[in-house]
Amino acid sequence: MKRKKGWIAGIVVIAVIAILFGGYNLYRYPAMFRSLPDHSLNDSQVEELREEIFSQSDVKVLVAYFSYSGTTRNVATALREKTGGDLFEITPQDGYSNVYMESNSEIRRNERPALTDTVENMEDYDIVFVGYPVWWHATPAPINTFLESYDLTGKLIIPFCTSGGSDIDETMPTFLHSCDGLAVYGERRISGTSQIDGWLSELGLIGG
Numbered sequence: 001m002k003r004k005k006g007w008i009a010g011i012v013v014i015a016v017i018a019i020l021f022g023g024y025n026l027y028r029y030p031a032m033f034r035s036l037p038d039h040s041l042n043d044s045q046v047e048e049l050r051e052e053i054f055s056q057s058d059v060k061v062l063v064a065y066f067s068y069s070g071t072t073r074n075v076a077t078a079l080r081e082k083t084g085g086d087l088f089e090i091t092p093q094d095g096y097s098n099v100y101m102e103s104n105s106e107i108r109r110n111e112r113p114a115l116t117d118t119v120e121n122m123e124d125y126d127i128v129f130v131g132y133p134v135w136w137h138a139t140p141a142p143i144n145t146f147l148e149s150y151d152l153t154g155k156l157i158i159p160f161c162t163s164g165g166s167d168i169d170e171t172m173p174t175f176l177h178s179c180d181g182l183a184v185y186g187e188r189r190i191s192g193t194s195q196i197d198g199w200l201s202e203l204g205l206i207g208g
């Protein structure tokens, strides 16, 4: 009898640990159990569009970004200066009073928070940089709202992020989920503005 009770207690302890571990992981990775199909263009389609855009004499660039505490804004501002493009800040209408809880819930529920402004002349741009901080190993939900608010077909979409350490690869499933039929290219985590020249040169946007 004592042995049976011991077994039951052991099973209960293991079940409790499993539930706590699962809950913790779900909190840390809120996009973990979502289905995230990627219908963006394949590499050869992206390359074809890239060549077409780069052969134009006048390539128009937009640097769109979301930033909560200013780091991504600094990168976006430097990027705008170096590319000679236009700058657009993606701003959620409601802001965040408890950023950790609210952003986590938005990502888990696949929400699309409303934004304050729109890019009126989106059709003018050939290349759209889209910058954001990594949130919960994913893209902040306002980025998904932005990507789904325009017809971005025929443009090169270049994601960049800042983070406390996570690489941009971690965020690509949630980013690409909002990129049906789009050409996504050259994504990069930027940990300091000194990295921008090297990246732009790899992209073929500045000489060097």
Ligand SMILES: Cc1cc2nc3c(=O)[nH]c(=O)nc-3n(C[C@H](O)[C@H](O)[C@H](O)COP(=O)(O)O)c2cc1C
Residues within 6 Å of the ligand: 066, 067, 068, 069, 070, 071, 072, 073, 099, 100, 103, 132, 133, 134, 135, 136, 137, 138, 162, 163, 164, 165, 166, 167
């Ligand atoms: C709600 C929230 C979630 C975050 N999640 C991550 C994460 O999963 N991985 C990471 O490396 N950094 C994470 N960070 C840190 C930010 O990505 C990092 O500080 C970023 O550079 C901030 O950019 P910003 O100043 O433009 O908002 C998180 C920050 C916040 C506020």
